[in-house]
Amino acid sequence: MRVHRLEVTAFGPFAETVVVDGDALAADGLFLLSGPTGAGKSSVLDAICFALYGAVPGRRNEARALRCDRSDPGLATRVVLDVSLGDRRYRFTRSPAWERPKKRGDGTTTQQASASVQQRVGETWRHETNRLDEAGDLVGRLLGMTCSQFCQVAMLPQGEFSTFLQARSDDRQQVLAQLFRTDRYDRIAAWLVEHRRATRRTEEAARVAVDAVRHRLGEAAGTVPGDASPEGVLDDGWLADLRASTARAADVARDEDAAAHATLDATRAELESGLATARAQEAHTSARARQHVLDAAAPQRHREAARLDAARRAAPIALLDAQAAAAEADLAVARRRWSAAAGRAGVTDPDAVDGALQECRRRLGRLLDARPAETELGTARADAARAARATEAARAALARADDALAALPARVEELAEEHTRLGAVAAGLPGLLEAGARARDARRAARTVVELEALLVEATALADDARELKHARHEAWLAVREARLEGIAAELAGGLAVGGHCPVCGSCDHPRPATRGADAVDLAAERRARASLDDAESALLAHTDRVQGLRVRLAGAREGAGGHDEAWWQQEQERLEQATTAATVARNGAARALRALAEAEGALTAAREHRSGLASEVAAAETAERSARTAADDAERRLRALLDAAGGLTGALEEAVTVTGAQEAALEAAQRAAGELATARAQAARSLAHAEASAVAHRFDDLAAARAAVLDDAERGRLEAAAQAHRDGLREVHAVLADPVVRAAATEDAPDLAATRARLAAAEAMARDAATRAAQARERRDRVDVLAGQHDAAVAAWLPAAEAARRAEALADLATGRSADNRLRLSLSAYVLSWRLGQVVDAANVRLAPMTDGRFTLLHDAALPTRGGRRGGLDLVVRDEWSGAARAPVTLSGGETFVVSLALALGLADVVSQEAAADAVGVDIDTLFVDEGFGSLDADTLEDVMGVLDDLRAGGRVVGVVSHVESMRERIGRRLEVTPGSAGGADGDGGARGSRVRLVVAGA
Amino acid sequence: MRILHTSDWHLGRSLHRADLLGHQAAYVDHLLEVVEAEEVDLVVVAGDVFDRALPPVDAVALADDTLARLAASRATVVISSGNHDSARRLGFGSRVMDAAGLHVRTRPEDVGRAVELADAHGPVVVHALPYLDPDAVRGAWGLTGRSHEVALDAAMTRVRADLAGRPGARSVVLAHAFVAGGRPSDSERDIAVGGISVVPTSVFDGVDHVALGHLHGAHTLTERIRYSGSPLAYSFSEAGHTKGSWLVDLAADGSSTATFVPAPVPRPLARIRGDLADLLADPDLAGHEGSWVEATLTDAGPRPAGAMERLRTRFPHALVLAFDAPASTGSRPRVVRPGRSAHDVTLDFVADVRGLGADDAEAALLASACDACAEDPTQDVPA
Structure with missing residues (x-):
């Protein structure tokens, strides 16, 4: 960093x-x-x-x-x-x-x-x-590093530089584990433990497999195996002995089996030859017997052969005979048909049928001609009836129209009268409306009169007041004016200027100007009085004007009211309203009555016209009726003429037509049946003659003889089969008797088959037993071989697994520090930590030596007992080289502690930077x-x-x-x-x- | 002109916690005796008068006494500061002291200002260069490089500039640096800047005599360039040195001949080695019983108890105890060289704790265990 x-x-x-x-x-x-x-x-x-x-x-x-x-x-x-x-x-x-x-x-x-x-x-x-x-x-x-570790290792804070030096083993372990990433070794140890578990399982499984195979071997061999141990299993002779014994047993059984089967085969062969001899002798005997039988049956066979021959000759004649019989049957059928048809047609003689048929046809034609005429007649009669009905209907309508017409005129008159009446009443309506309006106005005027009178009184009072005021003001003004005039001298004097001219005398000298009195009045006061007077005057004028105005209006209103008051006009108005309403109603009624009147007049006119139309219709209908009747009579006459020509008629025409038609058909049928009869007769005669001739040609006496010679198929088949069987039998017998084996056997004695069979049965039983034993022995031997192979395979799998398990166990125990072999009783990560701390201490000592003149050395001893007796302590002690005694770091003086802490920090930094290059730790300090x-x-x-x-x-x-x-x-x-x-x-x-x-x- | 060249007094320094002030005082007495006896004209002290920037009070008193006596002696004294001195503190009152014939040069600004002396043959110019810290003078002199060589080059440029203005004058230069050809001992302070501290002798070309300080051994680099070394042995690596000062005669032509004047050895140094019992019993070591002793014990096995105590029974001035063989307590894990892979560590672990190394199959199993537990990816820092 x-x-x-x-x-x-x-x-x-x-x-x-x-x-x-x-x-x-x-x-x-x-x-x-x-x-x-x-x-x-x-x-x-x-x-x-x-x-x-x-x-x-x-x-x-x-x-x-x-x-x-x-x-x-x-x-x-x-x-x-x-x-x-x-x-x-x-x-x-x-x-x-x-x-x-x-x-x-x-x-x-x-x-x-x-x-x-x-x-x-x-x-x-x-x-x-x-x-x-x-x-x-x-x-x-x-x-x-975490913050606290950083402050122990890379940034030694004030007063706390010795934290790492004096830390407990656990805390130091955490710092080092974090810095040097020893968790990897924890993981390796855990992996080894897991590996031990896995190999142990594998080994266990393999051992179980081996034991199982050994038990199966024991079962197969019938002996109890010993338990397997990895060392002993390989050179255990038990398995080899087992295999050898089973192999031997299998061989012995196989030999016995072979011997038994050989005996069986020999006995079987003997029996078979005996059976063959017996069979040949028997064949010989039976062949002889059969020969005798066949010879006896020979004459019968001859006779049957002759019969077969005759039947063959008679076959075609039978056909012809059948045909003749069929023709006879046809003839009988034709005869029956003829009698039936003749009965239906009503003739007995076949020859007369033709003439009757012609007659019948002629009559039928005539009847058919008469048919349309009948139809016409029916039509004409229907027309006439219809025309009669129409006439009746027209007459009835006419009567109804007359009735209706009678009532109408009276109604018309009634309506006209009503109309006139109502119209009169309605005429008065406009006048009434006007009067109503006037009455309204007058009423209003009467109301105004009352109001105006009140106002007039009021205004008059005000005007009077105003007049009085004006008088007072006038007086006041006059008084003021008087006063002013009296004091005018002072006023004038007030207006004098020094050196100015006096308006009165023109002098410039004003020795004693007049002084104003206490109640002097000036122009302004006068003007004010005048002004107020003017105001009063104008007010008075206004009031007077108003009074005048009111009076004028009052006069007008009175005139408008016409001398009546409001109440009177109100009554008048009501009365007029009622009259107006009545007149309006009357007007509406008059209009309605006018409309009704118009309608009624119209209806009357229409009814008259309708009646005249109906009358003309009646006349037309009567004419049509007469003509229809005439047509019907003509049609009847025509029909009668035709029927007479057809030979008279009893009953309806259609019925006659039908009867005649039926008769015609029957006659035709009879004609056909006669023809068929003749034909059938001829055919039957021909067939019979033919059959007779053929019978003679085939060497029969007559047809009857030929008939008799016929054989049916079944009979013929039987006879032929019998002949064939006879011939076959003879052949077989000759063959058998000719066989040399048979001839040879006939000369020998009969063999003793029963004894041979008994021996055979015994031999079979023995052979079966031997085979079974041999199979069992073989099976056992094979099974033992297979199991032996499995045993070897299982052992081959087990031994390495046991080896691996042992090795894994040894290493895992070693890595977790629990092994008895672990002299230092250190787990892998503790070892690595201890080693790292050793590195750090070594590097620290390199720094510490010059700082303390080589007197102090830091020591890390893994075997030093820790608090709690845990293995792999990371305690540090400081050894004084001069005395050789080791001291705990807390016993150092302040300065010594600082020097040792600094050396430790420098040593730690040195190791970290060394390892950073080898990528074993994170970052260089x-x-x-x-x-x-x-x-x-x-x-x-x-x-x-x-x-x-x-x-x-x-x-x-x-x-x-x-x-x-x-x-x-x-x-x-x-x-x-x-x-x-x-x-x-x-x-x-x-x-x-x-x-x-x-x-x-x-x-x- | 006769010059006595000394340096590296390190007043106040102790030898492994043993006080040397008395011995340093003895040397000062010797120095003054030599000055009187050999009729020395010029005493030059080439740096490291004190051992620390803030010397202890009695060291200051000794120095005060020394300077007073030197000023009172017949010689002129030129003193320059070294890397151990605080230039400012040593230079206290230097401008005033000039008048007394005591020339103390500690400031870089004074480089190039000569001390002008003269002898029978002519002027002798002494340039005393104080110890020049490359970082300190770099800004002031506008140097481009950051090394002692560059700094000394610049200083010598100034010196030569000054000498150029004094034709015919012999020149003596004092300097405090690590010049090539000298061998350091254990007691010098490392002055490397940027890893380099050595200065070539060519820096001092054009000067008649160079008196160097800083190294504690007396070395003659060339005829003109010498180290006088410290007057006392200040570390056990100097146990074989002969300590003293150079007496240099500067001839009229600038050549010089030098004689080494050994300083008294109040107590010699000895380095002995052997088993504790042998050291205590060996009669051949009787001569060292009064010396400062550095003992290296070669005892195998655990450390002898109370070794120093016992040693001091025979050698009361035993100062340093060293051990040759590392102590083995028998149950400590064997030290493993760093940079081993995890697999190697596990093999070592098996060998150590079991006493029996891992065979091939076990080694293979350990290898697969290590591979399976390769570096945890969650430990990686994201790029």
Whole structure:
């Protein structure tokens, strides 16, 4: 971590903004923050710590009073730190929570703590986060330390530099574990434990498999296996013996089986030859017997052959015979048909049918001619009836119209009378309206009269008053005028000027001008009196005018009222209104009556016209009726003529037509039936003759004989089969008897088959047993072989698993420190920590030796008993080389503690920077801050410490120290001088209120 | 002109906490004796008069006494400040002291202002260059580089400018620097700036004699350029040095011959080594019983108890105790070199705690464990 720039605003003792150039300060590798007490030296380090972690080191963090008291209320407390962490450059900007004056109104409001982190990328600053928690997380990861660890390792705060040295083992463990990232080793140990678990499971499974196979082997072999152990299982002879024995048993059984089967085959062969001989002998005997039978049946067969021959000859004749029979049947059918048709037609003789048919046809024609005439007749009769009905209807209408007409004229007259009456009444309406209007006006005038009279009285009174006033005023004015005239001399005298002419005598000398009297009246008073008189006069005039006016109006109103009062006119008005209403009603009624009258006259005229129309209709209808009747008579006459020509008629024409038609049809049918009869007869005769002739041609005596010779198919088939069987049988017998085997067997004795069979049965039983045994033995042997293979495979799987489990267990126990082999009783992470601490202690001792003249050495001993007896303690002790005794660090003096703490911090930083290159830790701690502590050293020790710090510069490390010790000021070339501001605020001399910083280089 | 060249008195310094002021006072007495005895004309002290910028009071008293006696002696004294001195404090009253024949040069502004002396042969000009901090003079003189060489170059330029105005004068230059060819001991303070502290001898060309200070051993770099070294041994690395001062005769032509005048050794330094029992018993070490002793014990096994106590029974002035073999307590984990990988660490762990190294199969298992627990990605810092 390298500080490049620090900007502090309103923080600690810095009231305004101060800027620290970190690069310039650290150019020499060693710099000093110096200044008087309370100037703010530690505050610069606090600011750096605050910018990174948001907290200040040590106890000051509890007070949380970071803001400068003397800064402007509105100036925000802020720290901006440009720092390089590793090879990245960051800018941290932090503000604590502070009370800010409200922008509007009085009082303060709390501005929350804020943080901002930016990273330099190329030439620009890239914003990383604005959140407090993310910023804290980022810093923790970049530096690899929490705030408290940072303040133990990289920034040794005032009074607390020995925290790490005197820490308890656990706290030190945390710091080291965090710095050196030993959690990786915890994870490795955990992984090994997990691995042990897994391998153990695998081994267990494999062992179970092996045991299972062994049990199955035991079952297959019928023996009990011993339990397997990894060592013994491989050279256990039990399995080999088992396999050998089963193999042997299988072989023996197989041999027995083969022997039994051989015996069986031999017996079977013997039996078969015996059976063959017996069969041949039997065949011979049966063949002989059959031959005798066949010979006996031979004559019968001859006879049957002759019959077959005759049947063959008679077959075609049978056909012809059948045809003749069919023709006979047809003839009978035709005869029956003829009798039926003749019966229907009413003839008996087939020859007469034709003549009857012709006759019938002629009659039918004539009847058909008469049909239209009948139709005409029907039509004409219908017309006549219709015309008669029409005439009746017209007459009835005419009668009705006459009735209606009778009533109308009387109504017309009635309506005309009403109209006239009402019209008279309505005529008086306009006059009434006018009178009503006049009455209204007169009424109003009468009302006005009353009003005006009242006003007139009032106005007259006012006019009288005004007259009196005017008289009074007139008197007054006259009095005033009198008075003035009496005092005119004084007035004139008042108007005299010295040296001016007297208007009366013209003298310029005015020895004794008249003086005004006490009640003298001047022109102004007179004028005022005159004015008031004029006013009164004009008022009087006004009133008089008004009275006059009123009188005129009153006269007019009275005239308008016509001498009556309002009440009278009101009655009059009411009366006129009633009359008007009546007249209006009458007018409306007259109008209605006029309309009705017009209607009634119209109706009368229409009814008359209607009646005349109806009369003419009646006449026309009568004429039509007469003509229709005439037509009907003519049609009847025509019809009668035709019917007579057709030979008279009894009944309806249609019926006759139908009967005649039917008769015609029957006669036609009879004609056809006669023809068919003749044909059928001829056909039957021909067929019979033909059949007779054919029978003779085929060597029969006659047709009857031929018929008799016919055989049906079934009979014929039977006879033929019998003949064939006979022939076949003869053939077979000859064949058998010719067979040499048979002939040979006929000469031998009969074999003893029963005994042979018995032997065969026994042999079969034995063979079966042997086969079964052989199969069982083979099966067992195969199974044992398979199981043996499985056993070997299972063992092959088990042994390595056991090996791996053992190894995993050993390592896991070792790594967790619980193994009996672990001499140091250290777990892996404790070992690593112990090793790291050892590294740190070694590096610290390198620094400590020059500072203490080689007298003190830091020691770390893992076997030292810790509090609580835990393994792997991280305790530190300091050994005095001169006495060889080890002391706990708390027993050191102040100065010794400081020197040892400083050496430890330097050693830790050395190891961290070493390991940073190997990437085992996070970030190089290449800047150290030491706040005070040098004051506890004597001059010689201080020299030695300064020598060590000088050496650090060569290693590229930067060490910043805060001290007030004067000799350090002399000694260290680069200083940041912190000077306090002038107390009490600005007193006009330009002094800043807060502390200031100044970079000073080397003895200038 | 006879010049006594001394430097690096370091008044007030202690040797490993042992007070040396008495010995330094003894040297001052010796110095003044030599001045009288050898008829020294000029005493030059080339820096590091005090050991600290704020020396203790008795050191100041001793210096005061010394200067008074030197001023009263027949010699002129030129003193320049070194890197241990506070230039300002040492230069207190220097302008006034000039009149008394005591020339103290501590300010960079005075570089180039000579002390003009003369002897029978002519003028001798002494330029005393104080210790020049490169950072301090860089701004004032407008130097471009930041190193002792650049600073001294600029100073010598001024000196030469002054000498150019004095043709025929012999010149002596005092300087306090680390000049190439000299060997440092353990007691000098490191003055490296930017890692470099060495100055080549060519810087001092054109000067008749250069009296150097800073290194505590007496070195002759060239015929003209010498270190006088400290009058006392200030660290055990100087146990073999012969301490003293140079007596330089500056001839008329500027050449010089120098004789080394050894200083008295109030108490010698000795470095002994061996087992504690041997050291206590060895008769050959009897000669060191009165010396300042630095003992290196080679005892194997645990540290001997009360080693210093016992050592001091024989060597009461034993100052430093060192141990050759690191203490082993038998149960401490074996130190492992840094930069090992996690897998190597686990192998070491197995070997250490079990006493038996891991075989191949175990090593393979550990390797897979380490690979499975590779760096936690949540630990990474986002780019």
